[in-house]
Amino acid sequence: MKTINKIILTLFTLSIMSCDDVFEEDISDDIIEIVSPKDKTTIESNVVNFQWNTLEGAKKYRLQVFDLDETIVVDSLVSKTNLTCPLLAGSYKWKVRGENFAYESNYSKTSTFSMMISDDLANQQVVLSSPDNNIYKNTANITLKWQILAAATSYNVEVLNTTTGESVYKAENMTETSLVLSSTNLVKDATYQWKIRGVNGISQTAQFSTRTFMIDTVVPNLPQNNLPATNAVITNNQATTFSWISPTDTGTIQSPLLYTIEFSTTNTFATIFFTTNNATTSYQYTFNTIGDYYWRIKTTDSAGNISTYSTPFKVTVI
Numbered sequence: 001m002k003t004i005n006k007i008i009l010t011l012f013t014l015s016i017m018s019c020d021d022v023f024e025e026d027i028s029d030d031i032i033e034i035v036s037p038k039d040k041t042t043i044e045s046n047v048v049n050f051q052w053n054t055l056e057g058a059k060k061y062r063l064q065v066f067d068l069d070e071t072i073v074v075d076s077l078v079s080k081t082n083l084t085c086p087l088l089a090g091s092y093k094w095k096v097r098g099e100n101f102a103y104e105s106n107y108s109k110t111s112t113f114s115m116m117i118s119d120d121l122a123n124q125q126v127v128l129s130s131p132d133n134n135i136y137k138n139t140a141n142i143t144l145k146w147q148i149l150a151a152a153t154s155y156n157v158e159v160l161n162t163t164t165g166e167s168v169y170k171a172e173n174m175t176e177t178s179l180v181l182s183s184t185n186l187v188k189d190a191t192y193q194w195k196i197r198g199v200n201g202i203s204q205t206a207q208f209s210t211r212t213f214m215i216d217t218v219v220p221n222l223p224q225n226n227l228p229a230t231n232a233v234i235t236n237n238q239a240t241t242f243s244w245i246s247p248t249d250t251g252t253i254q255s256p257l258l259y260t261i262e263f264s265t266t267n268t269f270a271t272i273f274f275t276t277n278n279a280t281t282s283y284q285y286t287f288n289t290i291g292d293y294y295w296r297i298k299t300t301d302s303a304g305n306i307s308t309y310s311t312p313f314k315v316t317v318i
Contacts, residue, residue, distance in 0.1 A: 261278060
């Protein structure tokens with residue numbers, strides 16, 4: 001009997017523990033070895049590429065960079081084993097640790113390094129500010145921005161339509177740190193890449209700094225309610241799965257879709273008592289009051305285009 005009780009207790013303990021806790025590897029006693037920059041390194045650039053070795057069992061890595069006053073200037077959680085960051089001239093120290101759902105490793109040994117900005121642009125980069133990389137837009141009015149590169153006297157800029165392979169904008173010797181694009185340049189729904197290089201009288205950045213954005217002006221197709229069918233009867237206090245059909249996007253750029261489901265007590269939806277966004281084409285909802293209800297769907301894509309609402313379906317809760 002004691003053995004059976006022990007087994008039952010063990011099973012109960014496991015049942016209340018998270019699956020992630022059970023299967024995550026304990027890395028709390030481990031430590032990561034850094035690769036670069038090593039201790040007391042001097043970097044002649046405006047950016048630094050932090051690198052460290054993989055830690056088995058870690059899903060992500062926490063990188064922290066401090067100035068000499070112990071102020072945190074970088075605190076990033078990344079899934080890769082490297083991170084490139086812009087930094088001002090000065091002295092810094094950095095450390096990194098591994099993390100998973102349940103555990104954190106020890107931080108690596110803290111290493112110091114110094115940033116020295118020279119007039120030679122060969123090892124420097126233009127730091128892009130906005131828009132974010134791989135963003136979707138539903139307008140051709142876009143402002144590109146980048147940070148001032150102290151040693152650069154001008155910038156060479158190019159915008160490419162990578163869907164068609166054509167260059168839609170090109171300029172050299174720009175002194176501004178922003179560029180306004182419009183429908184004159186961005187005439188089509190497409191994927192665009194913008195790239196910038198810093199230049200001065202003796203050198204230029206070795207590579208263009210690049211980002212990508214997508215123009216999508218096509219409104220998503222009208223979603224269609226599926227189940228439960230209109231006038232269906234469902235049970236009170238019991239979870240019901242609501243599903244709908246999302247027609248295929250017909251645009252050149254097919255932005256990721258998000259669905260909004262709304263519930264109301266009237267077919268005009270004058271009052272919406274519950275709404276939520278969902279990335280899939282189904283959602284479970286539990287009613288706790290009997291009566292007649294209506295539900296409908298609209299689709300929004302990542303560029304901000306919004307469909308009209310689906311035809312509402314009525315359900316009766318008993």
